[in-house]
Amino acid sequence: MHFGLYEGYVKNTNLLSEQLLEMTQKKKAAATNSAYSEVKRHLGFEYGGMVLHEYYFGNMAPKGKGNMSGQLKHGLEESFGSLDAWKTDFVAVGGMRGVGWSVLYQDPLAGQLSNHWIELHHQGVPSGFKPILVMDVWEHAFLLDYKPSERSKYIEAFFSNIDWDVVNRCFSSSAAVRPAA
Numbered sequence: 001m002h003f004g005l006y007e008g009y010v011k012n013t014n015l016l017s018e019q020l021l022e023m024t025q026k027k028k029a030a031a032t033n034s035a036y037s038e039v040k041r042h043l044g045f046e047y048g049g050m051v052l053h054e055y056y057f058g059n060m061a062p063k064g065k066g067n068m069s070g071q072l073k074h075g076l077e078e079s080f081g082s083l084d085a086w087k088t089d090f091v092a093v094g095g096m097r098g099v100g101w102s103v104l105y106q107d108p109l110a111g112q113l114s115n116h117w118i119e120l121h122h123q124g125v126p127s128g129f130k131p132i133l134v135m136d137v138w139e140h141a142f143l144l145d146y147k148p149s150e151r152s153k154y155i156e157a158f159f160s161n162i163d164w165d166v167v168n169r170c171f172s173s174s175a176a177v178r179p180a181a
Helices: 002-025 034-058 070-080 083-094 148-160 164-170
Strands: 101-106 113-118 130-136
Touching: 002 034, 034 101, 034 130, 070 083, 070 113, 070 164, 083 101, 083 113, 083 130, 083 148, 130 164
Parallel strands: none
Antiparallel strands: 101 113, 101 130
């Protein structure tokens, strides 16, 4: 079921991209064209849903895999004070009321790690930040296994199925220096 939803995001992303290309080729890509504006805005939702699902599925493996690298652990400790503080915050974000995503991001310039709530795939995404660990907390992600009121059990199960090898590859401790304003 969940993969079917993802396939819908892929299909809609491709369809909307084709529509935008056609509008551009027919010189209908204009801010005053309401059809163009709607397609352009909707693409953000579909594309964001596609990409977040790719990270989500990619950072999981049955019964988990590997271990958190020392480099990632060090980054989390620098950013949150301790590994436990990071996990507490990530779980709290995932347990917030509403539907969305709990995402551990890395600021590619400062290297700082931070947890974020992403509601509608394209709202609340920090510009330029790199997803490190992505957890889907829309109810469709766990409804077949848990009741909506059992989100905490799903989050616990999520942590038991993390593919740390993938998450470690997403993380990089090297960061550029943010340009002065």
